[in-house]
Amino acid sequence: MSDGVGRTFFERPVLEVAPSVLGCVLVHGPVAVRLTEVEAYDGAEDPGSHAFRGRTARNAVMFGPAGHVYVYFTYGMHWCANLVCGPAGRASAVLLRAGEVVTGLEVARSRRPSARGDRDLARGPARLATVLGLGGHDNGTDLCDASSPLRFRAGARPTESVRTGPRVGLARAGDRPWRFWLDGDPTVSTYRPYLPRRRSAAPRP
């Protein structure tokens, strides 16, 4: 494991880990993605976190040891991936919001036929999970286990500077500046503030 990352890397506080994963590479089968944008979620302390209301079947992996992957299903159709951080039980995690496909472009394109161009392949959390082929069966995978199909490689320290700002699409605590990205990288997603969805006027027949 020359370029692998030990568990202690993820056991640090999530606000330390989040900026340090930028430029690192997540590999799953034929596709590898260089991370360019992430968000931190800090368990019970964080009203925006899935873990805020305590442990459930869905978020159980967040409460486990660091270095595991928390994959969740949202909006009835999308999967998103996180890296569990901090001490076990803290339930903090880094949401992988965007990245650049650096290996397996052909496979990535075939998994994202609607992508306008290569820079859009992993530009967004559900898109990133899609190009990597991540889904429910990957929930709980241990990145620090050598036999895991998922690999996390430390990247060269990025030349771009790391910027911070508010998190995307959160109704609560979205204003905490816990989003981290590589300044000027074209694969970083566009910022969208929280927008309440309009209720349908009439129920479906």
Add this chain to the structure above:
DNA sequence: ATACAGATTGCCT
């Protein structure tokens, strides 16, 4: 039991 909001995306105007 029923209602609603959600760590999103893609298609439409």
Add this chain to the structure above:
DNA sequence: GGCAATCTGTATG
């Protein structure tokens, strides 16, 4: 920029 798609967790009666 607006809005539908689609389903699960959580709140409320």
